[in-house]
Amino acid sequence: MMRRLFPAPLLSAALFIAWLLLNGAAPAQLALGAVLATAIPWLTEPVRVDRPRFSAWPTLVRLGFVVLFDIVVSNVRVARLILGPEARIDPRFVWVPLTIRDPHGIVALAGIITLTPGTLSSDLSDDRRHLLVHCLNAGDEALLIATIKQRYEAPLIRIFEGAR
Amino acid sequence: MNWPHLIVVPVLLPLAAGCLALLLEPRWPRAAARLSVAATLALLALAIHLVTIAANGAVIPYLLGNWRAPFGIALALDRLSALMLVLTAVVAVAAALYARGGGPKGTHDARGRHFHALFQFQLMGLNGAFLTADLFNLFVFFEVLLIASYGLLLHGGGAARLRASIHYVVFNLTASTLFLIAVALLYGLTGTLNMADLAQRVPIVAAQHPAQVQAAALILIVVFGVKAALLPLYFWLPDTYSAATAPAAALFAIMTKVGVYCIARVTTLIFGADAGGASDVAIPWLPVLAMATLVLATFGALAAGRLGLLVAYLVVSSAGTLLLAVGLGTAPTVGAALFYLINSTFVAAALFLLVDSIASSRGEARDTIAPAPLAHRAGYGALFFLLAAEAAGVPPFGGFLGKSLMLAASVDEPMAAAIWTVVLATGLGILVALARAGSVVFWQATDANRMQAAAARPSFTERAALAWLTIAIVATVLNAGPVSGYTEAAAAQLLQRGAYIEAVLGAEPVAPLWNPRAGDIKP
């Protein structure tokens, strides 16, 4: 019953929260938010083809903080690079081999890589086994790959593929 | 006036019919078409009813949304707008009927998609433009009728129509932008959009900033000049009108009249003799340009190589004639112009339809003015002869009466000699052009017997459409007395703007049934 009412419970929850963020938590808005949290997933049902499965919630939260921290740190680093002499910049493309298979996980990884300044996920190989990353200042390529895999990919694997 | 909401129905009826036609068409195209024809007939009945109401001489306002003018949008029905509604409906009935006819290639309306929806939306735009008393709302209805006309012009497809439509669309979009700018400037100066209110405020503002108000007024007239086919703004028109399918072209015959209507409306109501520093901005430019239009349109008619083009030039020439009379701005000239307007509209529409019928009876030659076989020569020839005489302003038809009225009315004008020379000489030019074209098409028709077998007789609805317009023309001439009396009264009403202003601005909203507005709950 609940499954049929809420085909995507996580989405419903997200929508409900988002509604309250937009409109505040007055009683009328709570009611309306509930209605929308029910109706929208139902309406968009045809569009959800392969649904992500989340698990390992603590990992998710921890990853969130790690990413935020990395964003701040790399922002500062990159700002220095930009404002300094350009010769210090040594950009390079690096193919990062992927262990993660879940497409949502891959996209999340690519997003995180892009959001942390200094690295850009540029391409995904056709077999989805390699991610092309552009580094503003690559330094040690192997280290970069290792950092990515350890800091972001591993938690993402747990989050998206933990249930398997 | 038994039911007060009748005034808005000429806008809503086509809107609803258009939407329903859209919904019906995918599954039940015939039902959509029938609905459209029925709605058009209903519109005619309604328009006739409204004319009888307007004939009493009162300006009847309608406050949309129950907001007092100038705050809400008001509609106003006076003799002129009612007349325009009837003209539109009469032409629309013919166009709708004709669209249901057609040769072996299928009916006209089936040569593209959504004909009837577009047709109805065009009617909505036209009727709205004639009824509204609000300048910006007029812009909106201009856009409605224009965008529908783009669709109708493209109906049936083909490279020629696409090319013509590029010119048409771009030119009119530019004009629409200008319209917006003119409205903006007027609003910036006066702080209002309602035309009655503008009429009141313009003299006050013009006392301080005459040049600015005049400039805005002139830009506005330029915009209407595009629709009305005023020199040098009509050059897009002949190719466009002659490229459209017949029922669309017939309906287009009313479109130049929208421009004329708007010029007549604003030059009397807002920038008329009472407009203080902005009074009579259009004089003497408008009559002069109109005369030049008339001359060059006659040239075009003489030079035209296709019947459709020739008819399009006739539309331009009649617009020139109308603008000349409207531009003079006296009650007799405007009255004469309105009389002439009736017949010139019907004739242009009928000729567009007839030319299409003729073209489909001439095989490959279509409507080129060159010797070619022609089926059903006698009938076409007779009708063409009648309509050509009408168009050239030769007796005994309405064109003649209209021009006579106009000449008689302009005899005391300072430009009378020029006006008379131009009107009479261009009348001759058009007579010659039509005689040349007709004699080539009908007299030099070769090999008619072979065509006779090949070309189908025009279908019943096509003949009905032509007959309907012919009846309308003849009826106008036979009732020229009452009709000219009406147009004279319409002109008088137009020039006595006080009644219009008073009716629109003095209209009282209906008392609300309940008043939640007094409620104390904060939204």
Add this chain to the structure above:
Amino acid sequence: MSLLNHVLPWGIAAIALAMLLALWRLLRGPTLPDRILALDTLYIDSIALLILIGMRFNTALFFEAALIIAMLGFVGTMALSKYLMRGDIIE
């Protein structure tokens, strides 16, 4: 009165400067992706600008504009980039 009220005009000015710099790149190019990038930057900068203006004028009325830029502002970037990479955007 508050410190923020002194900071905001300068902040807005700085964002405006940032946008002018992006404009320079937009006009300068040299490649099309450069210009798309500049436009994208302009969009991002406008989010900041809208928020700062909202703070300065003490109104929440511009949030929706910022929200929509955040949500759909990349549509233009996406369309242009997709066009460059595929020669077509809806396939």
Add this chain to the structure above:
Amino acid sequence: MTLPLLAALPFIGALIVSLLPHHARRAAAWTSAAVALSACAILIVLAPQVFAGEVPRWSIQWVPALGLDFGFRLDGLAWLFALLICGIGALIVLYAAYYLDANDPGRRFFLFLLLFMGAMLGIVLADNLLLLVVFWEATSLSSFLLIGYWNHRQDARQSAHMALAITGGGGLALLGGVLLIGNIVGSFQVDAVLAAGDTIRASPLYVPTLVLVLLGAFTKSAQFPFHFWLPQAMAAPTPVSAYLHSATMVKAGVFLLARLYPALGHSEPWFWLVTLTGLATLLIGAYLAIFQHDLKGLLAYSTISHLGLIVLLFGLDQPLAIVAGVFHILNHATFKASLFMAAGIIDHETGSRDMRVLHSLRRSMPRTAALAIIASAAMAGVPLLNGFISKEMFFAEAAALERPGIMTWLLPLGAVAAGIFAVAYSARFIHDVFFNDAQNTRIPKAPHEPTRFMRAPVEVLVVICLAVGVAPAWTIGPVLAVAARATLGAPLPDYSLALWHGFNFPFFMSVVALAGGALLYFGLHRFTDMHRLIHGRRGGREMFAFVAARGLAGVRAVTAALQSGSLQQYLMLLVALAVAAGAWPFVRAGGFDWPTSAMTPVELPVAAIGLIGIAAALGTAIFHRHRLLAVTVLGAVGLVVSLLFVYLSAPDLALTQLLAEMATVILMMLALNWLPQESPPGRSDAKRAWHLALAAAAGVGIALFVFLTLIQPTESISSYFLATAVPLGGGSNVVNVILVDYRGFDTLGEITVLGVAAVTIAALLGNTRLPRSVEIQRPPATERNAHPLMLQIVARLLLPLVLLVTVHLLLRGHNLPGGGFIAGLVIALALILLSVAQGVEWVDARMKGRYLIWTATGMLLAAATGIGSWAVAHPFLTSTYTYLMVPWIGAVPLASAALFDLGVFLTTVGAVMVMLTSLGRLSQTRKGAV
């Protein structure tokens, strides 16, 4: 009621004939004859009244505004002309029934003939000058049809044109003249006009009036220099020539002179204009007639000359001359009609009308010869025939004219010369056709006498010529008296209709004319080869053709130059005119007052934003040839405009502008798929300079205008909206309340525009398969994957969130920025995003995209919401709102305007989706096609 019946008879006949079967020639002829004879009978019944000096009248109002009544009157002049029209008409019908070939469409002939007869009767009977003009032009039109009757012949068509151009044009001039008369007199009633002669002559408009009326009369009556159409009109069948172009239609011009003589005559301009025109026509026509080789040509020029004579008589402005003129109208009609019919018989029986071919016909067709000779003699003015008497009267008037100066000798001399010429061509007609046995050309057909009925009309007319010539006072006296009296509008002068007035000067002139004419012809015949003489080749006809051809070429050149088919040129004119319209009042006012009032200080961010906007707009123009680049830069302009809206307090506008801009960019990208990536460089620098100048003028103009307006204080109606939006409109977002309530009608129109755009796009692209031949230049697709994974997942993730925001925007619209259109665009953009990410087929399969239904439903919903207020007797679109108290939740606002906004929303989503997916689907068809 007999009068309207008389006028209607021909038209009733025409109606009957038009209903007859195609080749029912005989029935058509009988009908026509019946019409003509009945009309004659009516005239005879009315004769006693008319001869007693009464004027029967009948009239009804037609166009009071114009002073145009539909009415008839029958005075002596009208009676005479009506009798001429009907009597000769009857004879012509009889003649034509035998003349026409079995292959000729007989029904059409008689139909046109009856129409003409009706028009002609209308002219003479009209009681209202405007009505006269109506019928006048009708004669031109029916004449056009009759001249072009054998329309397979090129000369017939050409002649018809020429006649129409000249007489139709004259008719328009006449219309002008008549309208002037009406303006002077205050009425078009014939009686009123005739009584107002002094007023008219005293008017400053007299001369223009006279000139216009005379133009009408002279063109119709083929007066010099408009005479040339008449010989050309001989391309018509001979009965037509006899009827229209000698006896009736051409007489309409002189009828008009007669009719308006009391009103327009008695003045110096009249005398000089009419007399000189008549004299010139008389001489030229008579002279040229001598040298025609075609029988009908000779008769046509003779007709011109005789019309000139009549005109001349009216011009002399003497009562006796008027009597002579009326008399000659009658005489000429009889002898000329009979001559034309004789010529037709000759043509019919010999197969030729060429005097260089014909000869000696007195032998083979003696009766016809006798008739023709008598009629020719009448034409020459031989005593004992009617032509002699009127000519004598003319000579008498010419000799008696008391005018100082040139006219004292010019007129008598001209009269005698014309007399000589007339005798000469009459002699030629008689001699060259019926005698001249020395000629030995072969006549195409073996000539013989025609059928009795074909000759009968000629016989009747010749008998009349004789009777009038021998006993004028008894036969024609009363008729002439009553007609002349009506013409003069005054008591008749003393005159005697006698054959012999003694050896006076006119008699001497007659003798000189007869002898001189005979001498001239036989002298020419003897001493020159007359058959080789060609005169009048460079005549008016050639002039007309030349002018027409040149005129047409010029007209075509002008039209081609104006209708160049160049949109650029058209737009330049539009922009230039708009700039001129905006600038002119300032130019006239001598500039504008530079503002002194305080301005709002510039804020730095606005300055920066404005700078970006200006630079980006210029960039768009500079880069426009690289389209993708231009679109990118244009995107910045759109962004700047919406930021400006934000800064200047228009959040709703900012949202709308932003979303519309995004959607527009998508549209442009989609369209660019099918268009070249670059515009070729312009070829003309001069033109670009013009464009730049115009653009600069437009820019400066609008900037100045905006500036001048902005610095003025304003008193806007908007304070009302602010004051009432919450209490009366139920919403605190005033812009939205305006959109859905105060000006909801605008919004209804606006969504209609959007919907119709979608409909048109769907109609245009719906089943378009872009043809294979179109090669689209596109950048190479280097990316292998059409749908990058990242985009797919993000787009799918965004959709529910966007939907949520959409609902948010829709619901809050009335109170806060948002509303149906904004919400609609948001959801549409999200769907487009999905289409880009996943492909249009993917989305279609899931959305079941019948978006047009959304559009139509949305429009219907908006309209229906408005209509709902009718139920409570309120105007369309009256909104209301209330609060529904829900336990626990509280007050839930329910506004009818929200329903309207929902309609806007549905329309927008549907329309935008139709537009974008129609374009997007083109790629699918391309995949299928290429």
Add this chain to the structure above:
Amino acid sequence: MEALLAIFVGVLAGTGVYLLLRAHTFDVVLGLTLLSYAANVTIFSMGRIAVAKPPIIQPGLAPTLANYADPLPHALVLTAIVISFAMTALLLVIALAARAATGSDHVDDEPSRGRAQDAG
């Protein structure tokens, strides 16, 4: 501010007119877009300049033009934006359909027709 706004409108209109007068459909579309911006900003500015006064009625702030921007031009511009969006869409579609049908994106008929056929 007034002058800045006026100059902005002027530049939009000028560039719009220049592009409008180009010979190829897409350029004309760009020109019309700029022109419609010019028109919209013109209308908008006719409510006079108001910074930080959105016409959204706040409780406690007297609803007069002194406290709020003139809302009417906003509503008009909104309508104008929608209409011009619709028109642009249609014109683009016509342009590409014409290109497909005739093989050229020149605004005129076959280039031989007018003398004024220069591109650019």
Add this chain to the structure above:
Amino acid sequence: MTTTFLLDLVSSALVIVGVFFTLVGSIGLVKLSDFMKRLHCPTKASTLGVGCVLIASMIDFSLAGETSLHELLISLFIFITAPVSAHLMVKAALRDDPNIPRP
């Protein structure tokens, strides 16, 4: 040294930081010499730049008494969409760059 003042200070600092990073992003956009380098710039603005400003705004509005949290939604949307933009721009720029080795 009230909480209000502290929060004012914090939000002012956040505005300064956010604006700084936004500006740095744009400076890089102008200063750096090739596209791939420049592409790293807007991420400054979109992450820390806008992020700090949004937090400042949240604080500021909360100070004014109206809890304002939709800034979070703005951040969420930026975090979702910004990587896609960058990703697509790289792809657009790389469309004909043969120098990248395939894995």
